[in-house]
Amino acid sequence: MWRLGGTPVHPVPTGEGRPRVLVVGWCGVTAGQLRDLADKPVPADVAWRWPGSYAVIEEHAQHVVVHTDPAGSFPLYATRWGGGWAWATSARVLASLTRADVDVRRVACAVLAPSIPSLVGRRTFFTGIEQLPPGSRAELPRNGGPVRSVTRWVPLADPRRLAHRRLRRALTDAVALRAQADPALSSDLSGGLDSTTVAVLAALSLNDSHVLDAVTIHPEGQTDGADLYYARLTAAAFRGRISHHLLPLSTEHLPYSGITSLPATDEPAPSTLTQARLLGQIRWMSHELGTRTHLTGDGGDSILFQPPAQFCDLVRAGRWRRVVREAHGWARLRRTPVLPLLRETARMACTSRSDALVDVARYFSGDAAPHRGRGNIRWFAPPPIPGWVKPTALGHVAGAAHEAAAAFDPLRVLDASTRTLVDEIREVARTARADAELVAGCGVDLHNPFLDASVIDAVLRNPLDRRPSVHGYKPLLVRAVGDLLPTAVATRTTKGSFEVDHYTGMRANLDDLRTLADGHLASFGLLDPVRFDRRLQHAAAGVPMSLATIEQVLTVEAWLHAHHRDSAPAWAVHVSGRT
Numbered sequence: 001m002w003r004l005g006g007t008p009v010h011p012v013p014t015g016e017g018r019p020r021v022l023v024v025g026w027c028g029v030t031a032g033q034l035r036d037l038a039d040k041p042v043p044a045d046v047a048w049r050w051p052g053s054y055a056v057i058e059e060h061a062q063h064v065v066v067h068t069d070p071a072g073s074f075p076l077y078a079t080r081w082g083g084g085w086a087w088a089t090s091a092r093v094l095a096s097l098t099r100a101d102v103d104v105r106r107v108a109c110a111v112l113a114p115s116i117p118s119l120v121g122r123r124t125f126f127t128g129i130e131q132l133p134p135g136s137r138a139e140l141p142r143n144g145g146p147v148r149s150v151t152r153w154v155p156l157a158d159p160r161r162l163a164h165r166r167l168r169r170a171l172t173d174a175v176a177l178r179a180q181a182d183p184a185l186s187s188d189l190s191g192g193l194d195s196t197t198v199a200v201l202a203a204l205s206l207n208d209s210h211v212l213d214a215v216t217i218h219p220e221g222q223t224d225g226a227d228l229y230y231a232r233l234t235a236a237a238f239r240g241r242i243s244h245h246l247l248p249l250s251t252e253h254l255p256y257s258g259i260t261s262l263p264a265t266d267e268p269a270p271s272t273l274t275q276a277r278l279l280g281q282i283r284w285m286s287h288e289l290g291t292r293t294h295l296t297g298d299g300g301d302s303i304l305f306q307p308p309a310q311f312c313d314l315v316r317a318g319r320w321r322r323v324v325r326e327a328h329g330w331a332r333l334r335r336t337p338v339l340p341l342l343r344e345t346a347r348m349a350c351t352s353r354s355d356a357l358v359d360v361a362r363y364f365s366g367d368a369a370p371h372r373g374r375g376n377i378r379w380f381a382p383p384p385i386p387g388w389v390k391p392t393a394l395g396h397v398a399g400a401a402h403e404a405a406a407a408f409d410p411l412r413v414l415d416a417s418t419r420t421l422v423d424e425i426r427e428v429a430r431t432a433r434a435d436a437e438l439v440a441g442c443g444v445d446l447h448n449p450f451l452d453a454s455v456i457d458a459v460l461r462n463p464l465d466r467r468p469s470v471h472g473y474k475p476l477l478v479r480a481v482g483d484l485l486p487t488a489v490a491t492r493t494t495k496g497s498f499e500v501d502h503y504t505g506m507r508a509n510l511d512d513l514r515t516l517a518d519g520h521l522a523s524f525g526l527l528d529p530v531r532f533d534r535r536l537q538h539a540a541a542g543v544p545m546s547l548a549t550i551e552q553v554l555t556v557e558a559w560l561h562a563h564h565r566d567s568a569p570a571w572a573v574h575v576s577g578r579t
Helices: 031-039 091-098 104-112 163-181 193-205 226-237 275-289 300-304 310-316 320-334 338-349 353-365 391-406 416-440 453-460 475-484 499-508 510-514 529-540 548-565
Strands: 009-011 020-027 052-059 063-067 077-081 084-088 136-141 148-151 186-188 212-219 242-249 293-295 445-447
Touching: 020 031, 020 163, 063 084, 077 091, 084 091, 084 136, 104 391, 104 548, 163 193, 163 293, 163 453, 163 475, 186 193, 193 212, 193 226, 193 242, 193 293, 193 300, 193 475, 212 226, 212 275, 226 242, 242 275, 275 416, 300 416, 300 453, 300 475, 310 320, 310 338, 310 416, 320 338, 353 391, 416 445, 416 453, 499 510, 499 529, 510 529, 529 548
Parallel strands: 186 212, 186 293, 212 242, 293 445
Antiparallel strands: 009 020, 020 052, 052 063, 063 136, 077 084, 136 148
16 A cells, blocks of 8 residues: 555554554544454444544455445545556546546536436546445455445435434534644635534634634625625624634636646546635635635535425325425425426436436437426436537437446435435535645645535435425524524525626636637547637627536536646556566
């Protein structure tokens, strides 16, 4: 095993003749619990038993066993090499070992279907490099034989335990783990429910000799917005425990700024287009506050909102009154008639996940019209196909959908809403690692406690009859920690937006963005650079349109640009026999 960087590794003190066991990553395991692992078989729930984002490794003579993080926030990757297997926490590092090329099919899915993570399975952005399945016990044989994987984490409903109590305990422990490791840590304090919860829990986790540095960003010259009001309210309620800092954002922090100068990461970072804002904040905190560890509320939206697929579960369970009641609430929220939502619900209830993936394949093959539902009550929602996309790209996505439809689903026993959430959470958690890579370049560790496996397990095991409504605003979190928050924050149901900045940023950075139009994606035959460039100019000019797919192109192209610009990690290894 090679170790680079500052990833924590906890070795288990095993006796002679026992396999070596390692806990890799941020983990709240105690010394006593490590000693217990020395004399007993590794428990099935080891990868989500403790707070943190981590994996557990068993090194046997003829194979290595990897217990992977169910959330995917600590992803592990593997590839055949030297007659055996090599594994790492970085896909790009492994790609440099095997000289792997970029996986064009994976790139096409990232551009055209980023909201359907099921299409990519275990693929990474590099050919021959696969992600070990999250929540599994994966055995990598020394002789290079096939990986033997057993799914350990299946979050079936647990009616014996109350989800809000489990959530409070798990989230408190997740935040405390980071606060105890670095009492000088900082936290976002956006004024929203998620970041406020994390900041308050962090402040309460610190002893009296430490104060939490909490940071609120705001547009330069605007100090009276709603977000600032709620952030100040929280800071005032915890005076003496929270030191509140305001960071004004100027034109240098506009979206799209500097995206061609990003460093290479394992995959496109979610904050690629807003990296000037993210890294500007991180650098400021590092310089002004001495920050080495920073907490965010990212991931809260993914685990705390119920997906519209819950209507399907309610129908299948015969909860007719609740279906009608919640459909009216969802219709009011989306300002749409209720009957079309009920028809969508009936359609989804009669459709399996694999059949829905076949429909996705037919859509990208041109054999099916787009679904025009108003309530987003369906398994998958492929975006409109832009006119600048080439048939090669559509073929890649359709092929990926057919592969996904035919693949065995180890979580098929879950209901539709839980299965949908698992896909979404894992996508958010894994891609958040790329943001953490960007931030690590500034000397700061970025943490998202909501994406710890123990937190996610607490939420997803909530039985259907106890789950919040689809249109509710995070009532589970309010019930879990509402007594710790100012009343006005706990009852808040809105959040500020910087969306208008995207149009301003696109206009300000148009020249740089246009250099990305005729780049690697065009060379792969995935898009028509002339037509895309024309569309990009129209968007910058303010022509009404969705920016979603345009932004995906720019995000992925910026990543490809960085990957090909930055030299790959260099390996100097000698292979003797099998590895």
